[in-house]
Amino acid sequence: MPRTKKKGVGKPKHKGKGRGQDDDIRDPIDKSDMHNARFEAYYKAQRIIPEDHVEEWALFMDALKRGLPTTFRVAGSRMTAHTLNSTIGDTYVPLLSDATFEGERVPPPARIPWYPEGLAWQFNVSKKVLRKSPEFKKFHSFLVFETEVGNISRQEAVSMLPPLFMDVEPHHVVMDMCAAPGSKSAQLLESLHLTDTPTCTTTPPGLLIANDSDHKRCHLLVHQSARVGSPSLMVTNLDASIFPIIRVPATSASPSMPSTLGLNGETQKQKRARRKKDKVDQTFRDPQTRTEQLLFDRILCDVPCSGDGTIRKNLGIWKGWNAGDGNGLHGLQLRILQRAMKMLKEEGRIVYSTCSMNPVENEAVVAAALKSNPEYELVDVSSRLPALIRRPGLHTWKPSVDKAIDTSFVTYESFMDNLSDEKKGESKMLESHWPPAKKVTEELHLERCMRIYPHLQDTGGFFVAVLQRKVTNEVEVVDLTERKREAGTPVDEPEVKKPRLDVATEPAENVEPESSVATPSTPLIDEDVLMESKTEEPTMSTPPQAVAKGKGKGDSGFKENPYTYLASDDPILQSCITRLNLNADFPASNVLVRNPEGDAVRSLYLTNGIIKTIVEHNDYARLRIINCGTKVFTKQDGGRGMDASFRVLGEGLPVVLPYIRPETIMDCDIGILKTLLSVYYPLCGAFPEPFKTAIEAQEPGSHVVRFSPGEWDSATLTHELFLPIWKSNVSLTLMIDKKAKSALSLRLFGEDVTVGAREADMQKKAGAHIPATVTNDAAIPEADIEV
Numbered sequence: 163m164p165r166t167k168k169k170g171v172g173k174p175k176h177k178g179k180g181r182g183q184d185d186d187i188r189d190p191i192d193k194s195d196m197h198n199a200r201f202e203a204y205y206k207a208q209r210i211i212p213e214d215h216v217e218e219w220a221l222f223m224d225a226l227k228r229g230l231p232t233t234f235r236v237a238g239s240r241m242t243a244h245t246l247n248s249t250i251g252d253t254y255v256p257l258l259s260d261a262t263f264e265g266e267r268v269p270p271p272a273r274i275p276w277y278p279e280g281l282a283w284q285f286n287v288s289k290k291v292l293r294k295s296p297e298f299k300k301f302h303s304f305l306v307f308e309t310e311v312g313n314i315s316r317q318e319a320v321s322m323l324p325p326l327f328m329d330v331e332p333h334h335v336v337m338d339m340c341a342a343p344g345s346k347s348a349q350l351l352e353s354l355h356l357t358d359t360p361t362c363t364t365t366p367p368g369l370l371i372a373n374d375s376d377h378k379r380c381h382l383l384v385h386q387s388a389r390v391g392s393p394s395l396m397v398t399n400l401d402a403s404i405f406p407i408i409r410v411p412a413t414s415a416s417p418s419m420p421s422t423l424g425l426n427g428e429t430q431k432q433k434r435a436r437r438k439k440d441k442v443d444q445t446f447r448d449p450q451t452r453t454e455q456l457l458f459d460r461i462l463c464d465v466p467c468s469g470d471g472t473i474r475k476n477l478g479i480w481k482g483w484n485a486g487d488g489n490g491l492h493g494l495q496l497r498i499l500q501r502a503m504k505m506l507k508e509e510g511r512i513v514y515s516t517c518s519m520n521p522v523e524n525e526a527v528v529a530a531a532l533k534s535n536p537e538y539e540l541v542d543v544s545s546r547l548p549a550l551i552r553r554p555g556l557h558t559w560k561p562s563v564d565k566a567i568d569t570s571f572v573t574y575e576s577f578m579d580n581l582s583d584e585k586k587g588e589s590k591m592l593e594s595h596w597p598p599a600k601k602v603t604e605e606l607h608l609e610r611c612m613r614i615y616p617h618l619q620d621t622g623g624f625f626v627a628v629l630q631r632k633v634t635n636e637v638e639v640v641d642l643t644e645r646k647r648e649a650g651t652p653v654d655e656p657e658v659k660k661p662r663l664d665v666a667t668e669p670a671e672n673v674e675p676e677s678s679v680a681t682p683s684t685p686l687i688d689e690d691v692l693m694e695s696k697t698e699e700p701t702m703s704t705p706p707q708a709v710a711k712g713k714g715k716g717d718s719g720f721k722e723n724p725y726t727y728l729a730s731d732d733p734i735l736q737s738c739i740t741r742l743n744l745n746a747d748f749p750a751s752n753v754l755v756r757n758p759e760g761d762a763v764r765s766l767y768l769t770n771g772i773i774k775t776i777v778e779h780n781d782y783a784r785l786r787i788i789n790c791g792t793k794v795f796t797k798q799d800g801g802r803g804m805d806a807s808f809r810v811l812g813e814g815l816p817v818v819l820p821y822i823r824p825e826t827i828m829d830c831d832i833g834i835l836k837t838l839l840s841v842y843y844p845l846c847g848a849f850p851e852p853f854k855t856a857i858e859a860q861e862p863g864s865h866v867v868r869f870s871p872g873e874w875d876s877a878t879l880t881h882e883l884f885l886p887i888w889k890s891n892v893s894l895t896l897m898i899d900k901k902a903k904s905a906l907s908l909r910l911f912g913e914d915v916t917v918g919a920r921e922a923d924m925q926k927k928a929g930a931h932i933p934a935t936v937t938n939d940a941a942i943p944e945a946d947i948e949v
């Protein structure tokens with residue numbers, strides 16, 4: 163069916179991409195524009211606050227008109243996070259507790275009460291205070307730099323919720339269907355990396371696929387996630403509602419042996435068919451060629467939504483809100499959730515979330531998805547996060563069928579009966595916009611959904627539902643090759659099927675439904691139709707690398723380079739292994755490169771085993787893989803008189819560190835670190851002994867230095883620190899990025915002693931332009947542009 167613009171469904175005008183980075187800090191807001199009669203009429207009709215709770219309604223409306231507090235989460239591995247959290251709790255909170263501004267006390271940051279282990283904070287001060295109060299200015303610099311290096315995630319409080327209900331463990335296979343810009347993916351990755359230490363990144367056996375249909379936002383996601391490099395992360399760029407099956411080698415028992423005996427009375431045609439089938443069976447006795455669908459333990463569907471829960475920080479929503487936005491997104495939201503339901507393991511869990519308060523985008527989607535997938539149920543999570551104040555999901559709601567908030571049609575049938583035949587054809591309202599019968603919603607336990615309202619705990623509005631796939635006795639694992647065999651499809655031929663799209667994939671234009679066409683009812687997903695994307699498949703017998711290297715037709719303009727795993731004995735890879743003296747456990751066979759030739763030219767990435775399996779059994783262009791694993795080595799020009807060679811990257815070092823033989827690492831003290839941070843190319847000969855002799859004895863190239871915990875002047879290092887350096891013929895360079903250097907300096911010395919900060923200072927004095935990130939005026943970068 164062609165994708166048409168639809169009446170009655172709206173494209174949100176306030177999708178919020180690139181929302182202001184400065185809106186984290188409260189400033190006086192003109193409240194005169196904060197009014198929208200349609201919004202009020204619609205939500206009153208939904209009874210999101212019970213009709214007789216007049217005072218609560220007033221509190222709700224009032225909260226929507228107040229700015230949001232600034233909230234952030236201490237990110238990174240558990241141990242790193244706790245160290246940084248102590249700095250906030252023990253150093254900054256006491257410092258800020260005495261802060262006053264213009265004669266008034268300014269409250270210090272406080273922990274978000276429901277966030278586990280006290281790792282999330284909120285504070286509420288104006289930009290003026292941040293700029294002028296010396297205490298808050300210092301705190302702000304700390305936040306800016308720690309955010310830049312990925313230790314702090316500036317994220318709306320409610321946006322932190324969905325991953326908390328996923329209970330991800332390091333062995334889980336996890337999918338984030340709509341992941342960009344990636345703040346929830348970062349949380350999920352942290353759970354996969356639960357056992358990381360402040361210095362070492364583990365290689366979890368599990369996997370996170372972070373997917374988003376927006377190509378640019380996928381790259382933003384890759385950029386954000388590079389700060390906390392993980393060999394277990396894959397980023398894909400697909401429409402989640404038609405996410406293709408990912409193939410992995412079959413683990414189930416081999417198919418039965420083919421019959422080689424002819425049958426009495428067999429016709430020539432039957433004989434040919436049987437021989438063909440036997441040939442196919444022969445192929446499938448080889449376990450190498452049998453694949454099955456990769457199923458997930460956890461899936462997050464943080465779907466695109468109208469976003470009216472973010473109204474406190476997106477003032478445009480007051481002006482632009484209308485019911486058509488939610489109506490228009492409902493179909494896509496439902497298809498994404500239904501697709502996820504076909505990709506989950508038994509007993510697996512899906513978390514569905516939106517930053518909208520609209521039941522059409524929330525309970526209506528969940529109800530329709532549950533009705534079409536009876537093997538799923540809503541999980542009662544009411545006892546989880548006891549300090550979180552929430553309201554139960556709604557059992558009934560009233561879709562609006564026009565701009566004027568006409569919610570008078572109690573059922574889909576009554577709405578359709580009211581339309582002329584011509585208007586029926588134009589209407590885009592679906593049966594699933596309406597609530598099912600009361601008995602059904604009760605059976606579905608829609609009250610187990612969670613609604614978060616702004617007035618309850620001074621947050622944004624949000625919706626979360628946790629769905630679980632029940633254990634059934636049916637065979638759940640789809641053996642694709644087996645399925646094709648049964649269907650008589652030659653297994654060595656690609657099965658290319660066009661995904662069926664009943665409703666426009668992108669929300670259609672913002673036109674109200676005045677009339678109708680015979681609308682398809684709930685756009686259910688036909689799994690078979692969605693098994694393959696439009697892109698041409700590699701044949702089962704095609705070596706994956708051959709596919710990856712080709713620019714095969716049907717790649718839909720996908721321009722990424724292929725993924726090629728290096729041979730373990732690749733000379734460049736071996737030179738990296740030798741230079742850093744990596745032990746035999748280093749997974750040399752899991753290192754890949756990204757260029758058409760498949761050679762180690764510039765950067766080397768490390769992935770875990772499951773990513774390698776996926777890359778080797780799937781066409782990277784069909785999966786539109788944007789990134790795999792984490793960059794660990796990169797080419798470095800040697801400098802005068804030196805050959806270029808490869809070095810370990812700052813973000814790659816924690817991943818490689820567990821494999822570096824300890825005797826290779828040189829010990830340093832914090833004084834040396836201060837020199838490395840504050841001096842351009844310090845000479846090896848100028849360092850104090852014993853480091854001077856140790857470094858002079860080393861070959862030029864990539865090295866790693868260790869700083870032991872301890873005190874130095876007024877600086878304290880609480881845990882071991884490992885950093886990459888580069889030795890040229892006579893001098894040293896600390897190989898971490900400028901912002902990481904500033905963050906480290908602030909953490910250790912309480913001031914930015916870096917060359918970069920000094921230069922910025924000099925430029926400032928000279929009146930030149932200074933990048934915001936090196937000044938105290940910088941806003942805290944907000945990873946979660948859309949919650």
Ligand SMILES: C[S@@+](CC[C@H](N)C(=O)[O-])C[C@H]1O[C@@H](n2cnc3c(N)ncnc32)[C@H](O)[C@@H]1O
Nearest residue numbers: 340341342343344345346375376401402464466
């Ligand atoms: C609410 S935002 C996700 C925020 C993200 N989970 C986070 O925490 O940073 C919704 C995302 O869905 C993406 N999106 C929209 N339509 C999509 C589709 N059909 N498939 C996958 N992603 C889609 C948008 O590009 C947007 O990045």
